[in-house]
Amino acid sequence: MEKKLLPQILMPGTIKKSDVNEQSFNIINEENIKKISRIVKKLPQDDGTIVVWLLVDPSFQKYELTSLQQKIELWLEKKLGDEWDVEAMTIVVDHEWDIEKLEDDIERLVHKLCVQYPFSYFAQIPTFGDPIVYQILFLEGVRQFTKRYATIYFDGENVHVEHTVLAIHSETWMKQFRDFIIDHDYEAALEMMKDIEETEETIALKSLLHMMIDRLNFAFEDSLAHLKIAMMYLSDEDVLLETKKNLELLLDKxxxxxxxxxxxxxxxxxxxxxxxxxxxxxxxxxxxxxxxxxxxxxxxxxxxxxxxxxxxxxxxxxxxxxxxxxxxxxxxxxxxxxxxxxxxxxxxxxxxxxxxxxxxxxxxxxxxxxxxxxxxxxxxxxxxxxxxxxxxxxxxxxxxxxxxxxxxxxxxxxxxxxxxxxxxxxxx
CATH class of the missing domain: 1.20.120 (Four Helix Bundle (Hemerythrin (Met), subunit A))
Structure with a gap:
């Protein structure tokens, strides 16, 4: 069976709003585009999907990010030709570079790709982008795609695809638990916590899982009650204050x-x-x-x-x-x-x-x-x-x-x- 590659390109730099507002739409360096185009033409397949990873600053609103992804996909597809679709993935990075947040966001996005492309190979192209983010992408690609990970090397003339074969380890408790959360399967995640020792963190975690289960079942009063329990242990979290406001509006007279x-x-x-x-x-x-x-x-x-x-x-x-x-x-x-x-x-x-x-x-x-x-x-x-x-x-x-x-x-x-x-x- 042919190994269908899903090329992964991490673009350098961080996109700011001012970059998007420029009429030239000069977000990605033209030299990088030419290099990507040469690599794509040398790949052992004539068509497919290229995943382009972009770092963006936190000033973008959700609708602006969606619009940005659309623009970049259309723009790159014109550059690369009709045979290739482009899927843009945006990673929000703040000035402090919270590594754990980066890891969580990339884990979620790679998990999504793993589900969306169950038979394709996560094929990273080195030399592009921030080395820390590249390393996180590498670790998540290897961990989640396991036997479907590859690296695409380009020497300026030829492409060499190196497939990495790893032993498939049994799922750890934590990986399965995090996958359930990423998949919004809150009931399964809560069930996994049944025998976990109670601490402040686990009480808060269970309360939030209960809150989301009730929320998705439109039981907003119960959802708010569980949220208030979680806030007893996590009172300084802005997202909980926002959630409380949302739930209260859902119950407004x-x-x-x-x-x-x-x-x-x-x-x-x-x-x-x-x-x-x-x-x-x-x-x-x-x-x-x-x-x-x-x-x-x-x-x-x-x-x-x-x-x-x-x-x-x-x-x-x-x-x-x-x-x-x-x-x-x-x-x-x-x-x-x-x-x-x-x-x-x-x-x-x-x-x-x-x-x-x-x-x-x-x-x-x-x-x-x-x-x-x-x-x-x-x-x-x-x-x-x-x-x-x-x-x-x-x-x-x-x-x-x-x-x-x-x-x-x-x-x-x-x-x-x-x-x-x-x-x-x-x-x-």
Whole structure:
């Protein structure tokens, strides 16, 4: 069987916002591009995917990073030719260079690649990028891809691919535990802690896992209670204060604030399921969030406020008809971006995949290819690009509603991974 390479290139330097704002888009040195192009042409395969790793400063917002990844992928693909897809991975680095945070972030991203490309070889190209980050990438590539790790050497004329064969060791408790956290399988992670000795760290860790389990089941009061227990031991963590604020908004007595907070929370879940490639859970949430936004518009976008009686509708299109009539009569105004996005063929096509599957009105499986092709509008794309389009569209739509998405669930995951390190250091 041919060994399909997944070339890994760590670009030098750290990208700042000012680099992106330049019209020339001069983020990657032209000489490096030429060198990469020469290497690619010499590889023992004519096509594939190249993973480009980029260090970025922490001033970027989530939507800006997504936009940056899109731009870099399109730009590099034009330079390298149609045969190669580019997948951009961004690593946020602060001025203090927190090595443990770097290791946690790279571990998560390499794990994602390992799942996404189960038969490809993690093939690093040396001589590019920061040596510390390169070393972390090397260690994670070897650890997670095991027998599927290679190094691509280039002498200026020829390419030599050196495959590294390692003995596969049995999974350690900690690796499995961290993999469960990275995969957002909080119940499995909690089950693994059943016989772990109680310390302040383990109590906090268990409480946070309970909090996330309740949160994903929409039990927000229980989730908040578990969070408060964790905060007794981790009171100085900013992410917990942010999470507490989010959960309190989800329970707010002000209906408009609460309804909007629940829309944002649904999109946090969707973002998580996108990261996991769990399209079934994603479609379930996406279907619900479309309903939630439509009813939010009916209730809270009125020009003359009054209480809306939500009569049961046989189809979602009846809700659209009601909204259209109210917009036409100026009974509702504003949020036009959200309204037309939800009416778009992209959204309808994606949710039609749900309707024709076992989670809708049929017994068929969810067709992942049709899902993303329907959303993107063409089959001439990759899953990664279609998902990026989805993320960008979501951010624009949420901005129209007056909110910005955050990475609260991902930040909680980082904290969980950080806490697991402390348990290891104490020999637990």
């Amino acid at each position: 002000n209906m408009k604030k609460r309804d909007l907070a629940r829309i944002v929370e649904l999109y946090r879940h969707i973002d998580m399921y996108l990261d996991m490639d769990d399209v079934i859970s994603l479609l379930i949430r996406f279907y619900r969030v479309r309903e939630a936004i439509l009813f939010y518009l009916l209730q809270h976008a009125q020009t003359i406020p009054y209480t809306v009686e939500f009569a049961k509708k046989s189809t979602i299109y009846e809700v659209f008809d009601e909204l259209e009539e109210k917009y036409s009569n100026w009974e509702i105004d504003g949020y036009y971006g959200a309204y037309f996005y939800l009416k778009s063929a992209n959204v309808a096509g994606a949710l039609n995949v749900r309707n024709h599957s076992f989670i809708g009105h049929s017994r068929n499986k969810v067709d992942v290819k049709t899902l993303w092709n329907s959303y993107f509008g063409t089959s001439r794309t990759t899953y990664t690009k279609a998902k990026r389009r989805f993320i960008m569209d979501t951010m624009i739509m949420l901005r129209d509603l007056g909110v910005m998405p955050d990475e609260n669930i991902m930040d909680i995951n980082r904290l969980l991974l950080q806490l697991s390190r402390k348990i290891v250091l104490k020999g637990k």
